[in-house]
Amino acid sequence: MEDDEKCVICGTDPSKFARNLGSRAVRLKTNAPRNEQCWHRFCTNCLDKSMMRQSQFKCPACGTLVRKATLDARRRDEIEVERDAAARRRVLAVYNTPRSAFASDREYNDFCESVEDAIFDLTQGGEAAKRVEAALKRYQIDNSADVARRASEKMEKERQAAARVRESKALAEAAAKRQRDEQRRLKLDKAQYEKHAMAYELGDRPDKPQEVVDPAVNLTPANLPLPTPLETVPDRPKLVKGQDLANRRLATAWSTKTYVARATLDLLATTFAAANLDADKHADKKRRLLAANAIPVYAPKVRVHLTTS
Numbered sequence: 001m002e003d004d005e006k007c008v009i010c011g012t013d014p015s016k017f018a019r020n021l022g023s024r025a026v027r028l029k030t031n032a033p034r035n036e037q038c039w040h041r042f043c044t045n046c047l048d049k050s051m052m053r054q055s056q057f058k059c060p061a062c063g064t065l066v067r068k069a070t071l072d073a074r075r076r077d078e079i080e081v082e083r084d085a086a087a088r089r090r091v092l093a094v095y096n097t098p099r100s101a102f103a104s105d106r107e108y109n110d111f112c113e114s115v116e117d118a119i120f121d122l123t124q125g126g127e128a129a130k131r132v133e134a135a136l137k138r139y140q141i142d143n144s145a146d147v148a149r150r151a152s153e154k155m156e157k158e159r160q161a162a163a164r165v166r167e168s169k170a171l172a173e174a175a176a177k178r179q180r181d182e183q184r185r186l187k188l189d190k191a192q193y194e195k196h197a198m199a200y201e202l203g204d205r206p207d208k209p210q211e212v213v214d215p216a217v218n219l220t221p222a223n224l225p226l227p228t229p230l231e232t233v234p235d236r237p238k239l240v241k242g243q244d245l246a247n248r249r250l251a252t253a254w255s256t257k258t259y260v261a262r263a264t265l266d267l268l269a270t271t272f273a274a275a276n277l278d279a280d281k282h283a284d285k286k287r288r289l290l291a292a293n294a295i296p297v298y299a300p301k302v303r304v305h306l307t308t309s
Contacts, residue, residue: 007043008061009050014043029071031059032079035125038064039076047071080123087122091115094136096150186212 006013007028014026028041040061042050050057056067072079095115102108118135121128140147189212196209 007046008040008059009042009046012043027073029073030076030079031064031066031070032072033064033070035129036064037124037126038062042066083123084119087119090122091118091136093151094140094147096147096154098150
């Protein structure tokens with residue numbers, strides 16, 4: 001890509017030099033003959049010197065003749081895009097067989113691949129382009145009736161598609177015109193209503209004006225579903241008892257007997273602590289009871305130290 005920005009003769013890169021407003025800017029031109037491969041670029045200074053005494057010269061890189069007619073100020077990729085579009089129109093005008101004419105997808109894909117190869121050869125030029133041109137002319141002569149018929153069918157489809165587009169555009173423009181006319185009429189009616197209302201308020205007119213209704217505004221209430229009522233939380237928590245309480249105790253692995261024993265031992269531990277008595281034996285009894293029922297110990301060990309006066 002860097003060589004594309006340099007002159008093939010002197011190696012000048014115009015993009016690296018500041019352009020002086022008083023001097024002529026140096027530009028690069030691409031040698032792009034139709035039937036040969038060159039694509040080398042030359043600066044305007046070298047072109048002026050080389051073509052001062054002769055109308056053509058050989059490219060120092062590949063030997064292709066360089067003429068004024070084959071020089072283009074565009075880059076190679078821009079020239080190839082234009083040539084690809086022209087070659088595509090040329091090839092598809094002859095190889096215009098539709099999908100319905102093939103027995104299988106494989107045959108149609110092979111046909112499409114050959115079409116793309118022909119387009120590529122025409123774009124690149126050279127001997128391959130000459131062979132493609134000869135094949136196109138030969139195919140067009142041998143299948144002139146089919147080519148003309150398919151071209152006519154394609155033109156008819158394009159004409160119908162264009163007619164549908166024009167019809168849709170006309171309908172859209174008519175709808176827009178009706179809307180503009182309706183808005184203009186509504187604006188005039190509102191102005192007349194304001195004048196009538198002013199005259200009615202001043203007593204110049206005895207009849208009360210009728211309010212102008214915009215047809216674009218729909219005042220009919222929408223049939224929306226009612227909102228789902230929110231779940232309210234009771235003020236007081238529900239008292240759990242009976243079978244529900246038994247189920248909850250069973251789910252937590254605590255039986256009624258265990259609850260009673262725990263409450264009794266907690267009460268004893270509190271009493272002994274208040275009386276400054278040793279409650280270790282009661283705490284040990286509580287732990288043995290809880291271990292027998294396979295549940296974790298909830299209350300910590302209670303130790304009470306006796307004090308002597």
